[in-house]
Amino acid sequence: MAKKPDTSRTKKVGNSAAHRGLKEELIVAGKVLVAQGQDDFTRGHLSLRLPDNPQLFFMKAHSIGLDEITTQNILTIDLDGKVVAGAARRHSEVYIHSEIFKARPDVNCVIHTHPTYSIALSATGRTLKCYSQPGALFYEALGTYTDTIALIRSQAMGAAVARALGNGRAVLLKNHGVVVTGATIAEAVIGTIMLENGAQVQLLVEAAGDPAAEFSRAHIERLKAEISQPEQFAINFDYLARRVKRRG
Numbered sequence: 001m002a003k004k005p006d007t008s009r010t011k012k013v014g015n016s017a018a019h020r021g022l023k024e025e026l027i028v029a030g031k032v033l034v035a036q037g038q039d040d041f042t043r044g045h046l047s048l049r050l051p052d053n054p055q056l057f058f059m060k061a062h063s064i065g066l067d068e069i070t071t072q073n074i075l076t077i078d079l080d081g082k083v084v085a086g087a088a089r090r091h092s093e094v095y096i097h098s099e100i101f102k103a104r105p106d107v108n109c110v111i112h113t114h115p116t117y118s119i120a121l122s123a124t125g126r127t128l129k130c131y132s133q134p135g136a137l138f139y140e141a142l143g144t145y146t147d148t149i150a151l152i153r154s155q156a157m158g159a160a161v162a163r164a165l166g167n168g169r170a171v172l173l174k175n176h177g178v179v180v181t182g183a184t185i186a187e188a189v190i191g192t193i194m195l196e197n198g199a200q201v202q203l204l205v206e207a208a209g210d211p212a213a214e215f216s217r218a219h220i221e222r223l224k225a226e227i228s229q230p231e232q233f234a235i236n237f238d239y240l241a242r243r244v245k246r247r248g
């Protein structure tokens with residue numbers, strides 16, 4: 001006679017398989033970010049909320065590059081910023097992630113990096129204009145955090161970054177870096193890359209001087225709706241993931 005299936009065990013195995021899948025996504029995302037020039041020594045980090053426990057998230061550990069994430073060194077962290085699983089060192093800026101996850105139930109991935117052009121744009125005190133298509137993705141969706149150049153090392157500072165984000169997609173941390181969010185890891189990664197592209201074009205335009213007028217709000221909003229489709233993020237993230245795999 002067949003034994004009754006052990007459902008508790010099945011559930012556990014199912015969850016751990018799902019968690020392994022999420023960790024694999026983080027690993028690939030880190031490699032994609034480095035391939036796209038988003039690395040700054042071992043600085044920068046990304047996190048992914050657990051769909052089966054939204055009070056927890058996986059996060060890259062301290063002291064390793066974005067392209068050195070493994071299933072062993074990923075930390076599991078709660079919304080107070082406390083490590084609940086994993087032995088690696090935690091980034092002191094964990095509060096960027098925990099406070100945004102607290103404030104924004106729709107956000108499942110948070111990325112913080114130090115990309116050159118986005119930092120340069122933040123240092124001008126100007127926000128992103130729509131001089132190229134990436135500008136449309138962040139149209140009326142880009143906050144600025146101007147409290148300090150320092151690391152975001154407390155819950156209060158993390159909460160201030162979350163307030164600067166508001167209902168937007170990303171925040172420019174003045175003279176420091178970017179924080180980009182997404183409902184998916186693909187959305188956050190592609191958003192981070194596009195923000196940098198948009199900032200680069202803008203700095204070129206402004207350096208050339210005398211920029212022509214941007215397109216109308218209606219034009220920009222139409223493009224924003226098109227390029228904000230989840231499919232757009234997935235297609236482009238999958239392409240970049242295949243590319244890093246091809247290159248080993």
Ligand SMILES: [Zn+2]
Nearest residue numbers: 043044176177
């Ligand atoms: Zn930083």
